[in-house]
Amino acid sequence: MLQLRFTCLLCFAVFAAFLATSAVHAHHGWAWASDEEFEITGVIQSVRLGNPHGRVTITVDGEEWVVEVGQPWRNDRVGLTKEMLSPGREITVHGHRAAEEDMRKVKAERVVIDGKDYNLYPGRDS
Incomplete structure (x- = not known):
């Protein structure tokens, strides 16, 4: 009986540690960004879609900006394809x-x- 309790407690501790680690890793994607809303319009120069996030390079007033778009599943979910992001x-x-x-x-x-x-x-105001 004591062995079973110990095993359950150990499993719970491992699971709790996994959840805590997952929350920290999930947050890393926004750590470098400001809290203020921002809008920019430019012309697409290049695109690399994939994990962990897609990257689109655009030109705005002669300067290159890197736009981090979603993970592949997120882009797919909203219908954002590589063809739409063409140079x-x-x-x-x-x-x-x-x-x-x-940093641009x-x-x-x-x-x-x-225009689309x-x-x-979708859970964020932007």
């Missing part, structure tokens, strides 16, 4: 820019292409 297309990004002012990077919450919204984080 030469205009894109408007709503989200949060990097907290470091000299944006975490996208929502993007607009050809793709809300990557």
